[in-house]
Amino acid sequence: MPTTILHKEKLIPGRTSKLVLDAPHIARTAKPGHFVMLRVDEHGERFPLTIADTDPETGTITIVYLVMGKSTTVLEELDEGDAILDVCGPLGKATHIEKLPAPKKVVCVGGGTGVAAMHHIAKGHHKAGNYVIACIGARSQDLLLFHDELSRFCDEVLVSTNDGSFGMQGIVTDPLKDRLEKDSDIAEVVAVGPVPMMQAVARLTADFGVKTTVSLNSLMVDGMGMCGACRVSVGGETRFTCVDGPEFDGHQVDFAELSKRLSAFRSQEALSLERHKAGHACRCGAH
Amino acid sequence: MEAKKIFGAKIPRTDMPCQAPAERVKNFKEVALGYTSEMAAAEASRCLQCKKPLCRSGCPVEVRIPEFIARVAEGNLTEAYRILRSTNSLPAVCGRVCPQEKQCEGACILGKKGEPVAIGRLERYVADNASAGACDTDMGCAAPRHDVRVACIGSGPSSLTCAGYLAALGARVTVFEGLHEPGGVLVYGIPSFRLPKDVVARELDNLRALDVDIRTNWVGGRTVEVPRLLEEGYRAVFIGVGAGLPLFLDIPGENLIGVFSANEYLTRANLGRAYDFPCYDTPNYPGKKVTVFGAGNVAMDAARTAMRMGAESVNIVYRRTRAEMPARGEEIEHALEEGVTLMELAAPLRFIGDESGRLSGVELQRMELGEPDASGRRRPQPVEGDTFTHETDLAIIALGTRPNPLLLEATPELELNRKGYIVTDETTGETSIPNVFAGGDIVTGAATVILAMGAGRKAAREIARRFGLE
Numbered sequence: 176m177p178t179t180i181l182h183k184e185k186l187i188p189g190r191t192s193k194l195v196l197d198a199p200h201i202a203r204t205a206k207p208g209h210f211v212m213l214r215v216d217e218h219g220e221r222f223p224l225t226i227a228d229t230d231p232e233t234g235t236i237t238i239v240y241l242v243m244g245k246s247t248t249v250l251e252e253l254d255e256g257d258a259i260l261d262v263c264g265p266l267g268k269a270t271h272i273e274k275l276p277a278p279k280k281v282v283c284v285g286g287g288t289g290v291a292a293m294h295h296i297a298k299g300h301h302k303a304g305n306y307v308i309a310c311i312g313a314r315s316q317d318l319l320l321f322h323d324e325l326s327r328f329c330d331e332v333l334v335s336t337n338d339g340s341f342g343m344q345g346i347v348t349d350p351l352k353d354r355l356e357k358d359s360d361i362a363e364v365v366a367v368g369p370v371p372m373m374q375a376v377a378r379l380t381a382d383f384g385v386k387t388t389v390s391l392n393s394l395m396v397d398g399m400g401m402c403g404a405c406r407v408s409v410g411g412e413t414r415f416t417c418v419d420g421p422e423f424d425g426h427q428v429d430f431a432e433l434s435k436r437l438s439a440f441r442s443q444e445a446l447s448l449e450r451h452k453a454g455h456a457c458r459c460g461a462h
Numbered sequence: 463m464e465a466k467k468i469f470g471a472k473i474p475r476t477d478m479p480c481q482a483p484a485e486r487v488k489n490f491k492e493v494a495l496g497y498t499s500e501m502a503a504a505e506a507s508r509c510l511q512c513k514k515p516l517c518r519s520g521c522p523v524e525v526r527i528p529e530f531i532a533r534v535a536e537g538n539l540t541e542a543y544r545i546l547r548s549t550n551s552l553p554a555v556c557g558r559v560c561p562q563e564k565q566c567e568g569a570c571i572l573g574k575k576g577e578p579v580a581i582g583r584l585e586r587y588v589a590d591n592a593s594a595g596a597c598d599t600d601m602g603c604a605a606p607r608h609d610v611r612v613a614c615i616g617s618g619p620s621s622l623t624c625a626g627y628l629a630a631l632g633a634r635v636t637v638f639e640g641l642h643e644p645g646g647v648l649v650y651g652i653p654s655f656r657l658p659k660d661v662v663a664r665e666l667d668n669l670r671a672l673d674v675d676i677r678t679n680w681v682g683g684r685t686v687e688v689p690r691l692l693e694e695g696y697r698a699v700f701i702g703v704g705a706g707l708p709l710f711l712d713i714p715g716e717n718l719i720g721v722f723s724a725n726e727y728l729t730r731a732n733l734g735r736a737y738d739f740p741c742y743d744t745p746n747y748p749g750k751k752v753t754v755f756g757a758g759n760v761a762m763d764a765a766r767t768a769m770r771m772g773a774e775s776v777n778i779v780y781r782r783t784r785a786e787m788p789a790r791g792e793e794i795e796h797a798l799e800e801g802v803t804l805m806e807l808a809a810p811l812r813f814i815g816d817e818s819g820r821l822s823g824v825e826l827q828r829m830e831l832g833e834p835d836a837s838g839r840r841r842p843q844p845v846e847g848d849t850f851t852h853e854t855d856l857a858i859i860a861l862g863t864r865p866n867p868l869l870l871e872a873t874p875e876l877e878l879n880r881k882g883y884i885v886t887d888e889t890t891g892e893t894s895i896p897n898v899f900a901g902g903d904i905v906t907g908a909a910t911v912i913l914a915m916g917a918g919r920k921a922a923r924e925i926a927r928r929f930g931l932e
Contacts, residue, residue, distance in 0.1 A: 176678070220734065396734070397640075399641075400868055401650075401706060401866065403710065403725065408717060435819030439747070443748075447745075
């Protein structure tokens with residue numbers, strides 16, 4: 176059963192969009208941390224996207240993606256009213272959220288489109304009654320995602336931009352470091368974003384001995400514990416991102432291995448995208 | 463009768479025509495081409511029509527074997543098909559992938575002195591020709607629709623069998639599949655050169671013709687939960703969610719790029735149509751020197767798929783010898799004919815990678831066979847100090863699976879055994895939750911299609927009895 180796009184917002188034109196999908200059967204049980212697997216059309220590849228928001232009352236889920244390869248390029252070509260052929264979920268383990276004793280606080284760090292997934296987790300912490308500090312960064316102000324959404328409920332929003340066009344000039348770990356140095360009540364840091372960012376956050380928080388949760392974006396095929404494509408080393412043990420994660424202890428994750436594994440199919444991904452951009456007609460005639 | 467006995471034993475078993483190895487290794491079309499009507503009639507005439515057919519008791523779904531074979535011999539395809547379908551909802555599948563040599567054909571009396579009747583090939587002949595329109599496939603008057611709703615979670619062989627059996631009796635059956643395509647292992651696991659996708663599609667159409675509602679993208683334990691189904695008015699639930707997490711070797715270097723589980727390699731090829739990349743978007747890893755670890759049917763499927771994906775060499779590494787390999791003899795033979803080579807008495811110690819994290823080789827330990835172990839097979843043991851490096855850029859690990867946690871974690875009321883599989887009642891297939899049944903790999907661990915089907919049928923029978931569908 177295809178899933179209809181109810182609303183589309185181009186957050187960064189040509190690069191990042193937000194889709195609100197009509198998926199009551201997923202919205203009913205989806206929690207922060209969960210992801211969905213999508214396949215855009217009949218010839219498409221299955222790929223995971225973390226759920227950025229849900230509304231069980233209207234039966235919708237929100238996803239945000241970076242237009243990067245063939246699959247997200249084809250997804251970006253869809254408009255409101257169009258349908259995604261396959262969406263299934265919610266998958267993965269939900270974020271472990273519990274009420275922290277005052278004055279303990281949680282910092283939610285987001286980079287790139289990871290800010291969207293982080294948004295759902297931050298919202299979960301807020302709903303649990305926790306003091307939430309969002310910490311987001313981008314190259315410049317126009318590339319900053321979810322600032323307004325986060326400002327609506329977060330107790331504080333720390334912003335950094337590489338060019339200093341908004342917030343503190345620097346990278347996202349700069350305001351985080353500042354904060355950790357000044358504030359001994361940070362009980363947990365959650366980081367979602369590109370691998371180098373999560374790795375940098377984990378390195379930093381290790382120095383302060385602060386518990387750190389990262390949400391990994393491993394390659395997946397089925398997304399439901401059948402194939403092992405998403406395996407990752409955590410504390411020296413192999414874990415499956417799809418059923419054991421996607422969230423793990425950031426101090427235990429082997430980020431170097433994760434980075435390498437993400438590149439496994441890079442040349443095929445490039446070929447797919449190139450053919451699509453060249454308007455290559457498929458020899459079977461279905462495209 | 464006496465005359466026929468001698469006659470039957472003397473006629474040689476009819477060979478199955480196959481695509482030539484050099485040709486078939488270049489395509490994903492079916493290897494075995496199927497009997498012609500002459501071949502089928504000749505093979506059917508070999509059957510002795512035993513009064514107490516051993517073959518039938520060797521079949522987990524008790525196909526009425528001598529009866530359908532007699533109809534084939536007479537040329538009455540319509541009746542042969544009707545007899546087959548009366549106990550087997552997936553005959554075209556079973557005729558292809560059942561380990562007949564261990565079941566019906568293994569029990570055939572002709573096999574004592576010569577070669578057994580080719581029951582599987584005849585089953586396939588009937589099913590294929592029936593769906594090709596060679597006979598009337600109407601299964602008689604449709605049973606009146608009852609107001610009994612049954613949910614089957616998963617859409618592999620066990621669930622489809624359960625669904626087909628109950629739908630034929632008039633139950634309103636809904637099948638929930640997590641992936642985007644129904645069929646379970648028949649679709650993501652078994653390659654099309656052994657089981658063409660259109661064969662599975664036809665079997666699914668047969669179920670839809672019985673008003674079975676098949677829903678994809680419904681994940682058991684996530685989108686659809688067992689207690690909720692019962693609350694929603696489903697009288698019974700059948701859990702057939704299949705195998706789960708693949709087992710790995712647990713040796714250094716296992717997470718290098720180029721090391722895959724057979725599940726991933728085959729799912730990419732089969733469900734993702736990676737053999738047709740870039741026409742389809744899912745790629746497979748383009749290894750040239752392929753090494754497969756394991757010696758079961760899945761290992762053979764992976765090895766043969768790799769040959770077809772353009773590998774220069776495919777080696778199956780096994781710590782025992784060919785005689786101990788658990789794969790079907792026919793699968794091993796087909797693999798060898800296609801150029802797959804066996805590396806017996808070797809066990810992996812570690813994978814070796816290059817700077818970019820890609821697999822470049824594997825260090826192997828030479829093994830020898832010692833005393834028989836509990837399974838009766840001679841135990842492999844390392845030859846002290848004899849290790850060597852084998853060059854490889856794609857390793858496929860086919861060691862079996864563990865239980866998939868998705869539905870089990872969401873359903874803590876289900877009693878599990880020591881290994882984490884669902885505990886069911888021997889005779890009914892019922893789980894620790896009343897009116898919730900289970901079967902297939904999620905109960906037994908990795909096993910065969912036909913055993914899963916047998917479990918689906920057992921549960922369906924009990925459900926039918928309990929809710930007055932008989």
